Amino acid sequence: MIGFIGAGNIGGAVITGLVKNGFDSDQIIVKGGKSNTAKDLQDQLGFKMVSKIKQMADTDVIFIAVGQTALDSVMTELSSIAEGKLVVAFTGGATIAQLKKKLIGAKVAIAIPNTPVKVGAGFTGISYSDVFEEADKKKVCSILGYTGQVVEVPSEQLGILGTVAGCSPAFLDLFIEALSDAGVKHGLNRQLAYDAAIGMAIGASKLAKQSDLSVPELKDEVTSPGGSTIRGVAALEEYGFRNAVIKAVDAAEGK
Ligand SMILES: NC(=O)C1=CN([C@@H]2O[C@H](COP(=O)(O)OP(=O)(O)OC[C@H]3O[C@@H](n4cnc5c(N)ncnc54)[C@H](O)[C@@H]3O)[C@@H](O)[C@H]2O)C=CC1
Ligand SMILES: O=C(O)[C@@H]1CCC=N1
Structure with a gap:
């Protein structure tokens, strides 16, 4: 199972790209924010939704797709179930050090997708923390690969990419x-x-x-x-x- 925290413009685009390009929506759990955006998307795509992050304990990969202001509280809530998971944040401005510090025991990465992921023609830059093994990278790429190209870069190049x-x-x-x-x-x-x-x-x-x-x-x-x-x-x-x-x-x- 994979999880998404946030299903706004970029979270929603990635989820749409996954499902429209053959990823099984039964394997996706989404925790949305206060608006109806995630619910509206669920009506179209049919994934599972939860109201608390701790209900995502069954997932092995979690994507964080909230903005910078919500990131800290999301990480606090996620920390109780993060151990052993691969956590990939899309949040612009987040750093690997910041994620590592909060999500003890998780393997963290930062990815910047673009909106063409929605039609499977995306270009996603990604940087992994040093604990990511090849098998972990493959797992993340095998998911995001449904949405287009995924290119690994050192974290200092991720912003410009x-x-x-x-x-x-x-x-x-x-x-x-x-x-x-x-x-x-x-x-x-x-x-x-x-x-x-x-x-x-x-x-x-x-x-x-x-x-x-x-x-x-x-x-x-x-x-x-x-x-x-x-x-x-x-x-x-x-x-x-x-x-x-x-x-x-x-x-x-x-x-
Ligand atoms: N829009 C884009 O093309 C891209 C955006 N990003 C980054 O992704 C992040 C999100 O951007 P957008 O999707 O454009 O913003 P957005 O405002 O469209 O989406 C953010 C979503 O997070 C939800 N949210 C807020 N707090 C939450 C919580 N506690 N639990 C669950 N959901 C919560 C909101 O309801 C909203 O739907 C930003 O940091 C941005 O820099 C990265 C790559 C591309
Ligand atoms: O405008 C933003 O901050 C985000 C980052 C990449 C695309 N949109």
Whole structure:
């Protein structure tokens, strides 16, 4: 059995990705917060729910998907049943040292999934505490693997990886929205403008993933000499597109 404490945006996305991609919902126990979010998700996906963390004693892996402010009280409640379990926190800003100190006898890890986990196309960075053995890592990956890629990194790189993969769906959504606005400005209807922008983002990402060419080379393939694309690229440069993206990552990183 696996447990989730918190089923909000990211907890709910991971649970949805698991169940929609074949993980047995009977093997999932969820403890939600004060809102109806977890209950609403249960109506769709059919997992078991409990009202107290101590009712999750039967689980061997627990995912903590609450925000920073709820983390301390959740860890206090979890500490009584944590021994021998694998505990993976999604909480941004949590540290392995902080989890280890509270969850004595548990093997702790921190993971930063992104919202595409919901459709099995996620990218999750994960850092394990030193007591994690290969078999433990395999167990966690075999679960999160239902939701997409899982990549282990040293804990000092988890923050930036979480920003590049975890915050950026919002950045890409802004880009898609802006592209769609531009299409509408030039006469496309809204739905067609979104279909075109989203279809392009999926296709260009798939090509970047599968092609032997590098990302700049793929850009060069689109920019015909004297053509329209290079004029658009020059305008993006004029308005500081790359710098805006780098500054967005700096801001997310608190720098
Ligand atoms: N939203 C995202 O894309 C990602 C979020 N994160 C991190 O995950 C954490 C949660 O973020 P979101 O899901 O966006 O927030 P959220 O506010 O949507 O979800 C948090 C959930 O925790 C529940 N909760 C609060 N106290 C609880 C308790 N004592 N027991 C059980 N449930 C409780 C709340 O009712 C809420 O549904 C944050 O620390 C965030 O940094 C990490 C990766 C991606
Ligand atoms: O905005 C946040 O704090 C979280 C971390 C990664 C994505 N969302």
